[in-house]
Amino acid sequence: xxxxxxxxxxxxxxxxxxxxxxxxxxxxxxxxxxxxxxxxxxxxxxxxxxxxxxxxxxxxxxxxxxxxxxxxxxxxxxxxxxxxxxxxxxxxxxxxxxxxxxxxxxxxxxxxxxxx
Amino acid sequence: xxxxxxxxxxxxxxxxxxxxxxxxxxxxxxxxxxxxxxxxxxxxxxxxxxxxxxxxxxxxxxxxxxxxxxxxxxxxxxxxxxxxxxxxxxxxxxxxxxxxxxxxxxxxxxxxxxxxx
Numbered sequence: 644x645x646x647x648x649x650x651x652x653x654x655x656x657x658x659x660x661x662x663x664x665x666x667x668x669x670x671x672x673x674x675x676x677x678x679x680x681x682x683x684x685x686x687x688x689x690x691x692x693x694x695x696x697x698x699x700x701x702x703x704x705x706x707x708x709x710x711x712x713x714x715x716x717x718x719x720x721x722x723x724x725x726x727x728x729x730x731x732x733x734x735x736x737x738x739x740x741x742x743x744x745x746x747x748x749x750x751x752x753x754x755x756x757x758x759x
Numbered sequence: 760x761x762x763x764x765x766x767x768x769x770x771x772x773x774x775x776x777x778x779x780x781x782x783x784x785x786x787x788x789x790x791x792x793x794x795x796x797x798x799x800x801x802x803x804x805x806x807x808x809x810x811x812x813x814x815x816x817x818x819x820x821x822x823x824x825x826x827x828x829x830x831x832x833x834x835x836x837x838x839x840x841x842x843x844x845x846x847x848x849x850x851x852x853x854x855x856x857x858x859x860x861x862x863x864x865x866x867x868x869x870x871x872x873x874x875x876x
Contacts, residue, residue, distance in 0.1 A: 747792075
């Protein structure tokens with residue numbers, strides 16, 4: 644079974660600085676999809692970024708980028724120029740498929756606080 | 760484009776009562792997933808449905824829990840004879856099949872917070 648591990652329960656970053664959130668996963672598959680979701684205090688789950696395992700290029704969405712290391716099964720999220728609104732829980736997730744039957748396996752999450 | 764809708768947002772039940780949670784997927788999406796988030800935990804997959812079909816219920820508790828996605832209307836997650844351990848946030852997500860990542864990525868509703876007294 645696939646597992647997703649987020650070993651850091653909490654992190655803190657100064658506003659405008661850069662922070663990296665770590666995630667490792669375990670799978671025997673060669674094709675799969677990885678995601679970072681943000682959950683602010685409202686508890687709405689918001690997709691931050693998505694990475695296809697077959698793509699070597701790391702995904703980027705504005706201030707958010709990933710460092711995808713397939714051999715190491717590592718998928719970290721880098722947040723640049725941190726803003727107060729970035730404070731939230733961040734969940735790393737894995738899916739074997741996209742589209743049909745694409746259930747997600749989540750890590751336990753990391754609570755990110757941003758210091759003004 | 761309306762997002763995934765869930766209602767109610769908050770639900771309080773006493774032990775032994777039934778809870779019904781509703782989910783309407785995004786327009787153009789035909790696949791619905793239910794997840795449960797216990798306090799201080801990540802989300803755990805419960806069930807995956809397409810219209811009128813349960814495709815994968817490997818995460819559903821064997822008793823008291825059921826789900827449906829009828830031809831017309833929202834998907835329903837039903838919990839019979841609720842117990843305190845059922846208190847959690849229940850999230851619904853939807854996606855579809857298409858040629859772009861927007862159609863195929865799961866988007867989540869705001870969740871239903873169930874409190875069992």
